[in-house]
Amino acid sequence: MTIAIALVEAAGLAYDNLYVKYTTASTLETGIITFITQANPSFPESAPNNHPISNWLTVINAFLVTNEGRLGLANGGSLDQLNTIVQLVYRICWCGEELQDDGLITSTQATALLNAYNNAFG
Amino acid sequence: MSYPQTVASEAVLGGQNFWRLRTLLSSPGDMYESDASALAFAIGPDSDIANVLINYFDPLAGAASMNELVISPDRAMTGLISARNEVPYPLRLSGNRPGKILISSADVYDESFQPSTFVGGDDRMILNPPTLDVIQYFSAPPSLIPERSDKNYFYKGFVAPEWNFIVIPFYGRKYAYISLQNNDSAASADWQVLGVTYSITTDPKKHIEKQLQTVATVAANGGFDDLVVKASTSGVFDALCLGINYTPTTDLELAVNVRVSDNEV
Numbered sequence A: 001m002t003i004a005i006a007l008v009e010a011a012g013l014a015y016d017n018l019y020v021k022y023t024t025a026s027t028l029e030t031g032i033i034t035f036i037t038q039a040n041p042s043f044p045e046s047a048p049n050n051h052p053i054s055n056w057l058t059v060i061n062a063f064l065v066t067n068e069g070r071l072g073l074a075n076g077g078s079l080d081q082l083n084t085i086v087q088l089v090y091r092i093c094w095c096g097e098e099l100q101d102d103g104l105i106t107s108t109q110a111t112a113l114l115n116a117y118n119n120a121f122g
Numbered sequence B: 001m002s003y004p005q006t007v008a009s010e011a012v013l014g015g016q017n018f019w020r021l022r023t024l025l026s027s028p029g030d031m032y033e034s035d036a037s038a039l040a041f042a043i044g045p046d047s048d049i050a051n052v053l054i055n056y057f058d059p060l061a062g063a064a065s066m067n068e069l070v071i072s073p074d075r076a077m078t079g080l081i082s083a084r085n086e087v088p089y090p091l092r093l094s095g096n097r098p099g100k101i102l103i104s105s106a107d108v109y110d111e112s113f114q115p116s117t118f119v120g121g122d123d124r125m126i127l128n129p130p131t132l133d134v135i136q137y138f139s140a141p142p143s144l145i146p147e148r149s150d151k152n153y154f155y156k157g158f159v160a161p162e163w164n165f166i167v168i169p170f171y172g173r174k175y176a177y178i179s180l181q182n183n184d185s186a187a188s189a190d191w192q193v194l195g196v197t198y199s200i201t202t203d204p205k206k207h208i209e210k211q212l213q214t215v216a217t218v219a220a221n222g223g224f225d226d227l228v229v230k231a232s233t234s235g236v237f238d239a240l241c242l243g244i245n246y247t248p249t250t251d252l253e254l255a256v257n258v259r260v261s262d263n264e265v
Helices: A007-012 A014-023 A027-042 A048-066 A079-101 A107-121 B008-013
Strands: B018-024 B031-034 B038-043 B052-057 B066-071 B077-081 B084-088 B101-105 B124-127 B131-137 B151-155 B163-169 B175-182 B189-197 B208-218 B223-230 B239-246 B254-261
Touching (some): A007 A014, A014 A079, A048 B031, A048 B066, A079 A107, B052 B077, B151 B163, B163 B254, B175 B189, B208 B223, B239 B254
Parallel strands (some): B124 B163
Antiparallel strands (some): B038 B131, B052 B066, B151 B254, B163 B239, B175 B254
């Protein structure tokens, strides 16, 4: 697992980092919980510019709930599940990168998203 | 990403029978939402993106109450999809957000892509960002033809003396015709074509490439060359990367045309 220093790097490392979690017992699910829990408070519903990130967190949360207890190799999780969550993490990281570049979220928010990623998957 | 985005409910209030989300894609993470219910979703005629993910509120879809589908030029979606603005997705960790319809690209895109042979500081990238075009219908459409319009790309200005790489979206396309005409009085031009499939990587040069046209030379004084790309024989790609290496005697004398289509001619 590799710590990312920027959201675009976090996106590019999504497969590598989550694959390690996938193969390590019970860590993929806890990683996803950590990511959502730590990222979510920085993107309240009240600000429309937060909606792209908060919507991605909702989709990731839905994936978690739908696959609860069945993620990761040790739990019989499939590569298809891994591919799905990798793509979701990849996309939310890119989303955060572009929103920050466009000035639609603050650098503090982008850092919070990156920190949540690194704490969960790095 | 066009943000703030247009609002679907305003299209309803304006008396329109559809809402069109048409925007250049900034990244594969672009995410849009609709606060109006739909009777159909279809890929729009100008979309480069071929696969669009729709997430929506569905109380029958398990504990998350979220279902999903992917529309494409081969597959539209007809049927009621409700935007439940007043009911949250019951997802505590993400804050029980309103049950709106969520729209995103299911295709991958990397704006930093470079071919593996790209030489930094010398070569030049010309990226064409893909367009996302989705139509949400508020009344049942009489018929749906989600097939996209053909697109034509025309180029004449190239920076010498190194390679110019032009990236053209090719998601879900089944046919491309590339033609070059060199009217320069003395200078020949080298060209090549790669089929590109984007992957998840930190290295912009480590996407998947297939050489569709090895480096060839178009002679001066009216030289012509072309390439036909068919899905049935060449494969399917996210993008075509056309490389041109040309030092002109006179500017703007090398004409390049690329036509892409959903139909294999």
